[in-house]
Amino acid sequence: ARNIIIVAHSYGGVVTMALAQSAQDDFLNRVKGIYFTDSVHFSLTKSADLNGHLVKISKNYVTSEKPVATLIKSSSNDVARYSAGHKVHEWTSWSCQDTIFQQIKSTLNLEDKNGDSSTGEHESKDSKHEL
Numbered sequence: 001a002r003n004i005i006i007v008a009h010s011y012g013g014v015v016t017m018a019l020a021q022s023a024q025d026d027f028l029n030r031v032k033g034i035y036f037t038d039s040v041h042f043s044l045t046k047s048a049d050l051n052g053h054l055v056k057i058s059k060n061y062v063t064s065e066k067p068v069a070t071l072i073k074s075s076s077n078d079v080a081r082y083s084a085g086h087k088v089h090e091w092t093s094w095s096c097q098d099t100i101f102q103q104i105k106s107t108l109n110l111e112d113k114n115g116d117s118s119t120g121e122h123e124s125k126d127s128k129h130e131l
Contacts, residue, residue: 005104006034009093013039013060020054021045027053033107034058035100037084037093044078055079059103061096063087069099 004026008016013036020027024047031053039060044051055076061084064072068085084092104110 002030003108004031005107006031007037007093007100007104008034008039009037010040010089012036013041017041017043017045017054020050021047024050032057033104034079035103036060036079037096037100038062038089039079041079051077061085061092061100063089063092068096 006016016034016036016039020031024045027050034054034057036058037060039062044054055078058079060079060081061068062072062081063086064070064083065087066072066083066085068083070083072081072083074080082096084096086092086095
């Protein structure tokens with residue numbers, strides 16, 4: 001795959017950082033977006049170039065009562081934290097899933113000609129295509 005998107009919950013953030021460290025070239029060239037839900041990653045990697053890329057393409061949706069996608073904390077040396085719109089860890093993925101899927105569609109330029117990316121389906125007069 002040329003364009004890789006990662007969605008990881010909780011300890012999946014730690015696993016994603018370990019994978020990034022071991023597959024730096026792939027992460028720098030092929031990973032286009034990383035969306036964490038309440039990730040518990042403790043740090044990024046040992047590579048400054050890779051860390052810059054990770055900060056640029058990643059978002060961490062964390063437990064919060066604030067509306068979904070409200071910026072909680074931004075940093076130049078860690079993944080920005082946004083509200084998941086729920087205060088329970090186990091529900092963070094569910095509560096911000098629509099926002100994450102919209103961002104994935106935008107990152108991969110999957111909006112239809114009208115700019116509508118509200119569903120996973122695009123219709124044409126001849127056929128129906130699912131993403």
